[in-house]
Amino acid sequence: MAHTPSTEQADILNSRANVVHIDAVAGSGKTTTMAMVARDACARGLAPAAIACLAFSAGARKRFVQKLAEEGAPSGIIVSTVADYALRHLGKLKAVGMLDLPPRITGREMRERIVQAAEQVWERYERAGIATDFDFGIEHSTDRIDHLLQVLRQLKAALKTHQFAEEDFRSVGLHEMSEAHDLPVQLIEICAEYERLREPSPGEFAWQADDDFVPDLVRLLAMYPAALDHLWHAALYLVDEWHDVNAAEFQLITLLKRRGRLVVVGDRDQVIDEARGAELRFSTDTFLAAYPDAVRFPLRRSRRFGPSVSRAVSRLTSRQVESIEGLHTVQHKLRYAPLVAGSCAAAVVAHVKKVHEAEQSVQLSDIAVITRDDDQSIDIENALIDARIPYRCEEVVSYLLRPEILFMRALLHIVSGRYETLEKDAATVQSMVTALAAFVSMPADPQQFENDYMKTSRAPRKTPLEEAIVSVQGAPSALRWFFEGIVTVQRETDSQLTRNWKARFAVCIEELTANSASLPTAASVLQAVQRMVDLPAAVGRAMPRRSEADTAVRSIRSFTQFAEACGTMSIADFLAELHARQRRLSARTDAQRHRAQLVLTTVRAAKGQEWDHVILPYLQRGEFPRTPNLAEEKRFLYVAMTRARASLALAEPDDSHRELWSSLLHGVAARTGGSDSAG
Numbered sequence: 001m002a003h004t005p006s007t008e009q010a011d012i013l014n015s016r017a018n019v020v021h022i023d024a025v026a027g028s029g030k031t032t033t034m035a036m037v038a039r040d041a042c043a044r045g046l047a048p049a050a051i052a053c054l055a056f057s058a059g060a061r062k063r064f065v066q067k068l069a070e071e072g073a074p075s076g077i078i079v080s081t082v083a084d085y086a087l088r089h090l091g092k093l094k095a096v097g098m099l100d101l102p103p104r105i106t107g108r109e110m111r112e113r114i115v116q117a118a119e120q121v122w123e124r125y126e127r128a129g130i131a132t133d134f135d136f137g138i139e140h141s142t143d144r145i146d147h148l149l150q151v152l153r154q155l156k157a158a159l160k161t162h163q164f165a166e167e168d169f170r171s172v173g174l175h176e177m178s179e180a181h182d183l184p185v186q187l188i189e190i191c192a193e194y195e196r197l198r199e200p201s202p203g204e205f206a207w208q209a210d211d212d213f214v215p216d217l218v219r220l221l222a223m224y225p226a227a228l229d230h231l232w233h234a235a236l237y238l239v240d241e242w243h244d245v246n247a248a249e250f251q252l253i254t255l256l257k258r259r260g261r262l263v264v265v266g267d268r269d270q271v272i273d274e275a276r277g278a279e280l281r282f283s284t285d286t287f288l289a290a291y292p293d294a295v296r297f298p299l300r301r302s303r304r305f306g307p308s309v310s311r312a313v314s315r316l317t318s319r320q321v322e323s324i325e326g327l328h329t330v331q332h333k334l335r336y337a338p339l340v341a342g343s344c345a346a347a348v349v350a351h352v353k354k355v356h357e358a359e360q361s362v363q364l365s366d367i368a369v370i371t372r373d374d375d376q377s378i379d380i381e382n383a384l385i386d387a388r389i390p391y392r393c394e395e396v397v398s399y400l401l402r403p404e405i406l407f408m409r410a411l412l413h414i415v416s417g418r419y420e421t422l423e424k425d426a427a428t429v430q431s432m433v434t435a436l437a438a439f440v441s442m443p444a445d446p447q448q449f450e451n452d453y454m455k456t457s458r459a460p461r462k463t464p465l466e467e468a469i470v471s472v473q474g475a476p477s478a479l480r481w482f483f484e485g486i487v488t489v490q491r492e493t494d495s496q497l498t499r500n501w502k503a504r505f506a507v508c509i510e511e512l513t514a515n516s517a518s519l520p521t522a523a524s525v526l527q528a529v530q531r532m533v534d535l536p537a538a539v540g541r542a543m544p545r546r547s548e549a550d551t552a553v554r555s556i557r558s559f560t561q562f563a564e565a566c567g568t569m570s571i572a573d574f575l576a577e578l579h580a581r582q583r584r585l586s587a588r589t590d591a592q593r594h595r596a597q598l599v600l601t602t603v604r605a606a607k608g609q610e611w612d613h614v615i616l617p618y619l620q621r622g623e624f625p626r627t628p629n630l631a632e633e634k635r636f637l638y639v640a641m642t643r644a645r646a647s648l649a650l651a652e653p654d655d656s657h658r659e660l661w662s663s664l665l666h667g668v669a670a671r672t673g674g675s676d677s678a679g
């Protein structure tokens with residue numbers, strides 16, 4: 001249903017300025033206002049297809065679509081992430097014969113290619129006889145590969161990678177960049193080598209990963225400015241979550257804008273993914289310098305939460321946040337014993353019941369539990385399942401189906417030789433086989449796979465992974481064959497690191513199987529795997545991003561604790577228990593039942609959304625904040641707290657564990673305390 005614009009919104013809607021910059025606070029109606037601008041432009045005669053609504057993440061794009069529908073904007077308006085928008089334009093350049101679209105590669109392939117680049121730089125140093133203390137053997141260190149990929153990602157986002165092709169790069173640019181980023185020159189050289197492999201001649205790309213679309217398009221447009229004439233230019237660009245813009249995206253939007261109108265809206269305290277290269281200066285100073293005539297508007301007051309939350313987040317961000325009159329948000333404090341397993345989850349579930357039962361009108365879907373990261377969901381999911389409270393994981397995957405847990409589940413099946421629960425469960429088998437391949441290794445060459453294992457297969461040609469999935473779906477006990485006969489087999493094409501991993505996993509399973517009598521429970525097997533294999537390193541191979549890998553390791557640890565809590569239950573019974581839990585979960589993923597399901601999600605996924613009742617668990621040291629980047633952690637908490645409408649519950653350790661209180665929360669809500677109304 002369309003809203004009547006507030007005075008602040010009306011000022012924006014009435015503006016005809018060519019460039020508009022809106023500086024807003026959480027819940028002040030940013031996305032709603034952008035939807036209103038689009039709708040009104042169409043009402044004044046602009047064709048929907050002449051409007052481009054842009055955002056920087058899939059979630060933000062989805063919210064934009066919802067708000068356009070709510071505000072009654074006509075269909076046909078383009079709503080896209082900037083990366084997809086760039087890809088669409090690259091497609092256009094291909095259509096007019098200006099570009100060969102290169103193959104897209106995965107995170108794993110990226111890791112292999114950055115290792116290759118490091119080797120080539122090392123060889124160059126050797127040939128030139130340059131002595132260096134820099135260790136180029138990055139293939140042995142997951143952390144270093146992650147770091148390099150992160151540096152590369154940020155250099156791309158900052159458009160610095162384009163300088164690699166400049167003539168004086170080696171003599172001047174390399175050292176300047178090294179100093180500017182406070183990074184060793186060798187690290188920049190490896191990134192440059194990677195980009196040289198990727199772009200062997202100017203404007204021709206051997207491959208692209210998702211992070212390449214925007215910088216590659218910007219590069220092509222810089223090389224062939226006339227190409228801009230072939231691209232499609234909107235008459236009105238509406239960019240939501242403008243605070244997330246990075247240099248490459250900024251440049252692209254500026255290039256595409258031409259004579260069109262540009263309206264951007266952002267909240268500087270909502271930048272929670274600095275890894276993608278978002279820098280506040282692009283959304284503020286750089287923007288205002290590029291468009292000195294831009295007209296600035298504020299959206300100062302929240303239309304979502306009441307003054308108690310406004311006060312708490314004002315202290316958190318050191319910025320004045322206000323709420324419109326008449327809003328009330330009750331704040332609750334949930335206390336738990338941090339050293340008692342499941343205590344926080346129990347407090348959360350008790351609160352859910354209280355809120356749900358307090359008023360008949362409260363549906364479970366009005367309640368959201370928002371965790372800092374995915375791995376914190378395990379105890380909460382189990383507690384919800386035990387309490388028979390239906391829930392759905394929104395934009396995150398249930399712990400039962402996460403790759404790292406499926407990998408551990410696969411090991412339990414193989415060691416125990418029990419596969420009953422996988423019978424007729426094609427979807428789980430598919431994800432499990434994929435996880436096993438990702439965590440250990442999989443031959444990339446279908447021909448070789450076929451020669452080795454599928455000589456007799458009459459099935460139509462499939463990728464090795466597809467072949468394996470079909471085989472295990474047909475006979476789940478083939479999971480062991482897949483592990484021993486395919487995944488851990490040493491191949492000529494394997495790098496030394498891959499060989500080592502395969503050997504380690506093969507020995508691990510062999511020993512666990514041989515000693516199965518002394519490992520009767522799932523917990524004992526999971527603990528043994530963690531003693532034998534360097535889990536963080538193994539996970540790092542499968543998960544390209546450091547933050548994802550950290551979360552996956554925590555997730556495996558929580559899963560192991562859950563297995564420990566199951567006591568003497570046999571492995572077969574534990575697998576059956578997981579299966580039963582999973583069935584209850586999948587029975588509830590029916591879209592029509594959404595109203596009867598509580599929402600379980602993470603801060604990242606919750607950005608842009610709102611619920612009547614929000615519960616934030618695990619507000620304790622080491623959990624929230626999780627990283628040393630306290631400024632970013634504050635923004636995470638700001639986003640999380642500002643999702644609430646009627647009530648906000650903060651779960652933190654009890655009074656006897658004050659030393660574990662979150663530095664973010666303590667002194668924020670604890671000091672502001674209270675609520676806007678009795679309750």
Ligand SMILES: Nc1ncnc2c1ncn2[C@@H]1O[C@H](COP(=O)(O)OP(=O)(O)OP(=O)(O)O)[C@@H](O)[C@H]1O
Binds near residue numbers: 003028032608
């Ligand atoms: N003019 C209005 N009248 C009444 N409610 C409004 C109005 N504008 C927005 N709202 C409501 O205010 C709430 C916040 O709006 P919206 O989600 O657009 O804010 P936002 O600033 O994009 O939020 P955030 O960035 O924090 O996710 C929504 O419930 C929305 O429906």
